[in-house]
Amino acid sequence: xxxxxxxxxxxxxxxxxxxxxxxxxxxxxTDVIDYGTIEKGADGVRTFEFTNTGxxxxxxxxxxSTCGCTVPKKPKGPIxxxxxxxxxVKYDTKRVNPIRKTITVFSNAETPTVALKIKGTVVDTNxxxxxxxxxxxxxxx
Numbered sequence: 794x795x796x797x798x799x800x801x802x803x804x805x806x807x808x809x810x811x812x813x814x815x816x817x818x819x820x821x822x823t824d825v826i827d828y829g830t831i832e833k834g835a836d837g838v839r840t841f842e843f844t845n846t847g848x849x850x851x852x853x854x855x856x857x858s859t860c861g862c863t864v865p866k867k868p869k870g871p872i873x874x875x876x877x878x879x880x881x882v883k884y885d886t887k888r889v890n891p892i893r894k895t896i897t898v899f900s901n902a903e904t905p906t907v908a909l910k911i912k913g914t915v916v917d918t919n920x921x922x923x924x925x926x927x928x929x930x931x932x933x934x
Contacts, residue, residue, distance in 0.1 A: 815847075815848050815849035816847050816848065816849055816902075816903050817845055817847040817848075817849045817850060817851035817852070817872075817874075817900070817901055817902045817903070818845065818846045818847035818851075818902055818903045818904075819843050819844075819845060819846075819847075819851055819853075819898070819900055819902040819903075819904065819907060820843060820844050820845075820846045821841055821842070821843045821907070821909065822841075822842045822843070823841070824841075824907070824908070824909050824910065825909070825910045825911070825912065826839045826841065826882070826909075826910075826911045826912075827911075827912050827913055828884070828892055828911065828912065828913025828914075828915075829913050829914075830913065830914045830916055831886060831913060831914070831915055831916070832886075832915070832916060832917070832918055833886060833887060833889050833915055833916065833917040833918070833919075834886055834887060835886050835915075836886070837883050837884035837885060837886040838881060838882070838883045839881075839882050839884075839911065840879045840880070840881050840882070841879065841880045841882065841896075841909050842877060842878075842879055843872075843877065843878055843879070843880070844875070844876070844877045844878075845872045845873065845874050845875065845876055845877075845878070845902075846874075846875075847874055847902065847903065848874050849874065849901075850871035850872065850873055850874070851871060851872040851873075851874075851878075851900060851901065851902055852871045852872075852900060852901045853867045853868055853872075853878075853880070853898060853899070853900045854899050854900060854901070855867070855898075855899040856880055856896060856897070856898050856899070857896070857897045857899075858882075858894060858895070858896050858897075859894050859895045859896075860894065862884060862885040862888055862894070863882060863883070863884050863885070863894045863896065863911065864882070864883045864885075865880055865881065865882050865883075865896045866880065866881040866882075866883075867880055867898075868880070880896070880898065880909070882896055882909075882911060884911060886915050888915060889915050889916060889917045890914075890915060891912075891913070891914050891915075892911055892912055892913040892914065892915060893910075893911075893912055894910065894911050894912075895908050895909070895910055896908070896909040896910070896911070897909075
């Protein structure tokens with residue numbers, strides 16, 4: 794009886810090691826895009842590139858942003874194992890302020906939720922800062 798149990802136990806363990814589950818894996822080149830300092834009205838489109846490093850098709854079901862000023866665009870179809878894809882992000886550069894936004898990617902990957910970030914500063918070169926105006930007026934006096 795002990796031998797039968799031992800044989801069944803060893804058989805179950807070896808069966809589990811052969812039955813590898815197929816799983817998609819998403820690997821981004823970078824999870825942060827830095828716009829740096831850009832001018833108001835400049836092109837706000839950037840791209841996050843990724844690869845499916847798993848052994849099953851990767852399906853991105855949704856991509857959400859933390860606010861309406863950032864519009865992400867997900868790939869339409871599945872990304873096959875070994876293939877690359879892109880998530881396009883468009884930031885509204887008409888807003889003059891620092892950029893600190895998060896884009897959340899939902900997929901069937903081993904890690905089903907991934908947070909991507911964009912950062913930078915949008916400046917209006919047509920408007921002088923308060924400090925520049927103050928120092929200019931002091932020089933003119």
